[in-house]
Amino acid sequence: MIAYTALLDKAIVNPEGLSTNDVMALLTPPSLAATRRLWQTAHLLRLDATGKCIHLRAIIEFSNYCRQDCLYCGLRQGNRRVARYRMTPDAIVEAAIKAHKAHQFGTYVLQSGEDPGYDLEDLEWVVQEIKLATNAAVTLSIGERSYGVYQALQEAGADRFLLKFETSDGNLFRKLKPTTTLEQRLGCLDTLRGLGYQTGSGIILGLPGQDLESVASDLLLCRDADYEMVSIGPFIPHPDTPLGSVSLASNVCSTLTTIAVARLLVPNAHMPATTALGVIGQNDKWWKSEAPKLQDARSLALMAGANVLMLDVTPAKYRASYSIYPGKASADGDVICDSIWQTKQDVSNLSMTICPGRGDSPKQPWGRGSTDVKREGHFH
Numbered sequence: 001m002i003a004y005t006a007l008l009d010k011a012i013v014n015p016e017g018l019s020t021n022d023v024m025a026l027l028t029p030p031s032l033a034a035t036r037r038l039w040q041t042a043h044l045l046r047l048d049a050t051g052k053c054i055h056l057r058a059i060i061e062f063s064n065y066c067r068q069d070c071l072y073c074g075l076r077q078g079n080r081r082v083a084r085y086r087m088t089p090d091a092i093v094e095a096a097i098k099a100h101k102a103h104q105f106g107t108y109v110l111q112s113g114e115d116p117g118y119d120l121e122d123l124e125w126v127v128q129e130i131k132l133a134t135n136a137a138v139t140l141s142i143g144e145r146s147y148g149v150y151q152a153l154q155e156a157g158a159d160r161f162l163l164k165f166e167t168s169d170g171n172l173f174r175k176l177k178p179t180t181t182l183e184q185r186l187g188c189l190d191t192l193r194g195l196g197y198q199t200g201s202g203i204i205l206g207l208p209g210q211d212l213e214s215v216a217s218d219l220l221l222c223r224d225a226d227y228e229m230v231s232i233g234p235f236i237p238h239p240d241t242p243l244g245s246v247s248l249a250s251n252v253c254s255t256l257t258t259i260a261v262a263r264l265l266v267p268n269a270h271m272p273a274t275t276a277l278g279v280i281g282q283n284d285k286w287w288k289s290e291a292p293k294l295q296d297a298r299s300l301a302l303m304a305g306a307n308v309l310m311l312d313v314t315p316a317k318y319r320a321s322y323s324i325y326p327g328k329a330s331a332d333g334d335v336i337c338d339s340i341w342q343t344k345q346d347v348s349n350l351s352m353t354i355c356p357g358r359g360d361s362p363k364q365p366w367g368r369g370s371t372d373v374k375r376e377g378h379f380h
């Protein structure tokens with residue numbers, strides 16, 4: 001415990017000085033007391049860097065077509081069992097406006113599979129209309145695109161972009177994402193940052209073949225890239241994928257621990273309490289003993305370094321079909337109002353509040369990747 005506490009102190013003072021071995025040690029606290037100490041340290045760092053309040057993002061999952069064939073994902077092109085849908089541009093804007101009437105979200109996240117089926121002008125129009133109607137920030141999560149597409153959508157008003165690299169282990173990446181490459185994906189992230197998007201990335205935790213060293217390297221990549229947003233979600237096997245019979249390798253505790261270590265390494269990042277964490281928390285009840293009053297494992301992540309909640313405002317009829325992993329779709333009914341109410345309850349149970357406003361990155365200016373900084377350096 002003493003050695004672990006010393007390592008935590010080192011992480012706070014000098015995260016840049018941490019080696020892969022240090023990060024591996026941070027990821028494996030020697031006792032429950034050390035684990036709690038880690039979570040609490042991450043929580044304090046998060047309060048310091050991003051404040052006490054929680055950012056709510058509304059997410060519209062507007063198409064589940066995907067040209068990629070990632071072995072873990074239920075939306076993979078090869079999955080013939082999923083009912084594909086593609087919302088019209090009008091319907092996407094309408095969904096955002098409807099959500100805005102229920103709660104004035106500061107950010108709308110537009111996510112889809114990697115769907116080549118939209119005209120660029122239509123996507124530009126959607127971004128412009130949502131910005132006009134809500135005055136909120138718009139985040140895109142639509143996969144790997146060309147420089148021209150990223151640029152056009154930014155000119156249309158898109159503020160942020162989410163593109164998880166999923167794993168930084170080249171071999172694992174090649175096996176799990178056969179239709180793209182790690183170089184291509186990291187190249188897209190560089191492009192996005194160069195354009196000045198607030199850029200988010202991150203990983204899936206517990207992928208088959210992923211070991212502790214690989215996770216440590218992933219987190220160090222996030223540190224070195226200094227992403228504005230870092231997302232860590234547990235892998236949940238999907239029955240209609242080649243990894244359907246793999247057993248669950250992460251649990252609530254290991255996910256919280258990884259989120260907390262990520263907070264130590266990228267203190268200024270916005271970090272979501274991921275939906276996938278909420279899903280595994282429904283069966284893995286261990287965390288309830290840590291926080292008996294909370295309804296949702298995601299809330300515990302808000303005490304361990306995370307500071308963002310994503311709320312699904314996709315029209316109810318599409319929800320079941322956006323089956324990235326099982327258990328994701330919530331019940332129907334007035335889903336938007338119900339989940340906003342429940343989220344507010346949990347956030348107030350934690351004595352936290354929901355932030356008004358867009359919730360931009362606390363880093364200023366954002367999106368200036370290390371390459372840019374180096375380039376500017378030549379002029380001084």
Ligand code: 5AD
Nearest residue numbers: 072073164204234235236276324325
């Ligand atoms: N389990 C957990 N997360 C998954 N994702 C895709 N498939 C799974 C799965 N089976 C995540 C990826 C992607 C995000 C939208 O969903 O990280 O970036």
